[in-house]
Amino acid sequence: MNKIYYMNTIQCNQKCTKCSHWKYKDQAPRLAPSKVVDTLKSIPTADELCIVGGEPLLFKDEVLEILEGIKNTNIRTVLITNGVPFDKKFVHATAQYNIHVVFSIDTMDPEFWKFVRGTNSYQKVISNFEYALGVLKAEQLSLQSVLSKETEPHIAKVSEYAKEKGVFHSIQDYVTEGFEGSWTPLEEKLAFVPDNQQQCYATRRNLSIVQNGDVYTCFQQSWIPECHKPLGNLNHQGIDEILSTEYFQHVQDKMKVCNLPCKVLKCNTKN
Numbered sequence: 001m002n003k004i005y006y007m008n009t010i011q012c013n014q015k016c017t018k019c020s021h022w023k024y025k026d027q028a029p030r031l032a033p034s035k036v037v038d039t040l041k042s043i044p045t046a047d048e049l050c051i052v053g054g055e056p057l058l059f060k061d062e063v064l065e066i067l068e069g070i071k072n073t074n075i076r077t078v079l080i081t082n083g084v085p086f087d088k089k090f091v092h093a094t095a096q097y098n099i100h101v102v103f104s105i106d107t108m109d110p111e112f113w114k115f116v117r118g119t120n121s122y123q124k125v126i127s128n129f130e131y132a133l134g135v136l137k138a139e140q141l142s143l144q145s146v147l148s149k150e151t152e153p154h155i156a157k158v159s160e161y162a163k164e165k166g167v168f169h170s171i172q173d174y175v176t177e178g179f180e181g182s183w184t185p186l187e188e189k190l191a192f193v194p195d196n197q198q199q200c201y202a203t204r205r206n207l208s209i210v211q212n213g214d215v216y217t218c219f220q221q222s223w224i225p226e227c228h229k230p231l232g233n234l235n236h237q238g239i240d241e242i243l244s245t246e247y248f249q250h251v252q253d254k255m256k257v258c259n260l261p262c263k264v265l266k267c268n269t270k271n
Helices: 033-041 056-069 088-094 110-117 122-133 152-165 246-256
Strands: 003-007 048-052 076-081 099-104 141-147 168-173 206-210 214-216
Touching: 003 033, 033 056, 048 056, 056 076, 056 088, 088 122, 099 122, 110 122, 122 141, 141 152, 152 168
Parallel strands: 003 048, 003 206, 048 076, 076 099, 099 141, 141 168
Antiparallel strands: 206 214
């Protein structure tokens, strides 16, 4: 296991039409950041932590505590944000750490932005991103867009902006499963099947943690037949115990031949 994902909240400060997460609130007590740090340090092969939401920066202090806790390791943190809370103070607070920040931007049209985000946050996000460019290295920042029928006419402009600013731009296909938004996947979108034996490259590579401490192989594990329950919970188990059970091996075997629609997401790429 080397790619660890942490969804530290389902809550969000935007009202994006591609997603329904913003309609919900976290229902369980928050997992202590020290538990995340201890877990990462207990996995010797871990080299990347990806913090996602919701909007993970609704809990900035927790994110900073995790960054501080792993600063003397070789683990790089990837933070995916809508960009609204990534203000000047937080840019400077994170500049000392091994971090890569991904801004979610699906359009450069301020009017269409209101449809995408459900709020008029265009200028704030762009200002935050451009300020961050002046503090962080270009390789510490990137843009990510979600490709759907609605956003397809807008993606090229985002790519042009990324090129102009000297940052990487990634494009991820839209899937409705797990997001329950109102966007439309492209009809020609096909799931990539690596080969006949290995259906999912996230197998034995990815591990996912959610806000209440539950651990899964991936956030979609519960969709896999006979794999509905979590592997364990970090509030009362160590990660070594969780990964040594027969159930964990069972889930890994099922995941290896999994061919769910989420295969088009970036967490299931070969490299």
